[in-house]
Amino acid sequence: MKDSVAISLESVWEKAARNSKEIKIHHLHTASGAEAVKNAKSKQLPEIGFNANYGKLANIPIFNNGILHHPDYIPLEDHSIYGATIDAYFEIYNGHKLKTNIKKEVAKQELSEYIEEETIENIHYQVAETYLKLQLYLQFEKLVKKNIYQNEERLKLIQKLHAGGVVLKSDLLRAQLQLSKQKTSLTEIRNNAQLAMQELNIYMGEPDFQNLKPTDSIGFREGQHLMSYDDYVDSAINKSPLHKIAKQKVALSKLNIEGLKSDKLPRIGLFGDYNYSYPQIKLYPYENAPYLLGVVGVKLSYSISSIYHDVHKEEEAKILYEEQKIAQENVQDNLRKDINRAYKRYIEDQGKIEELQLNIKQAAENSRILNHTYFNQLSLITDLLDADTQLLQAQFELVSAKISEQVHYYQLLKNTGNL
Secondary structure (H helix, E strand, C coil): CCEEEEEHHHHHHHHHHHHHHHHHHHHHHHHHHHHHHHHHHHHCCEEEEEEEEEEEEECCCCCCCCCCCEEEEEEECCEEEEEEEEEEEEECCCHHHHHHHHHHHHHHHHHHHHHHHHHHHHHHHHHHHHHHHHHHHHHHHHHHHHHHHHHHHHHHHHHHHHHHHCCCCCHHHHHHHHHHHHHHHHHHHHHHHHHHHHHHHHHCCCCCCCCCCCCCCCCCCCCCCCHHHHHHHHHHHHHCHHHHHHHHHHHHHHHHHHHHHCCCCCCCEEEEEEEECCCCCCCCECCCCCEEEEEEEEEEECCCCCHHHHHHHHHHHHHHHHHHHHHHHHHHHHHHHHHHHHHHEEEEEEEEHHHHHHHHHHEEEEEEEEHHHHCCCCHHHHHHHHHHHHHHHHHHHHHHHHHHHHHHHHHHHHCCCCC
């Protein structure tokens, strides 16, 4: 192809990993998860606060004879009031809620990593599928172009024979119609190839209409090794991002239950409160002077309402936990089905390739014989055109089988986390 950029599948994978917007989105989400873990750990540090205030005081009424009698007022020399407070709280025990929250954030961050891993696997597979699709259409284009050239040469001979009255006009029309259909088919194939190129260019972050020329061979490649079905299943359980995601969701559901249980436990902590104010109006007798009041101690708190408020929350969390366990089993079932399907189709493709290679030889020989007999007035134009179509179809099927073999091989790698 003129002005085409030669590129291998590995090169497309590398560029897609750097430029895929979908991968970048999940990478940022994973990075935010790491910050969430740090934030959860920071909650173990003491809480320290500071506040300041300023205002104006009214004269202070003193009810010496009770609130039903007129009070005496203490005149203030300065009606200004101001203060500054520093307070601190350090959690000693909170039912392991902080530790559970840290574990949850760590689990979420790991889940983000597995989702990112699954995204990369998906992108790799989509890229491989599109790359193979492009190879398929380019091979189809070569076969059809070659066939069009041969048919144009044959049409010239038929036109001469028709002009000499040797063949009927219907033969000429049939040959012209077949050639026209092949040219239309070539246009469709080229359009499909252009669409596949655009898709690959978008994955790589390249201009949409950059022409690409795949350099990888079609069909079985050196180093390609097929393991047993059981080995693929074992690999999927240990390495498949889908299975890791399902397993991590089960762990998160279990941590949610632990978090709800910790809400029912008491909280114990150390606190300190230092307040510098003016004037002294908190304790009697009042003083028109600044003062410092400090309090330190131990604080115990317990939410009694959590006993009945969180009952249904816990039941919901337990149900979701069971749901995630079943979902994990379902992922395993689907992985086994997908692996088995891809495994059997891969073996089928290998058998088809051997069969189709023989089929091409037979179709080529049949086309050669009918081409010879037609021009010797021993066969019909329909037989010749059918033989030509069968040969082209056999060539298409061989290329398709080789591409299909690779698609199913990459499906095996994807489902086992090895792509």
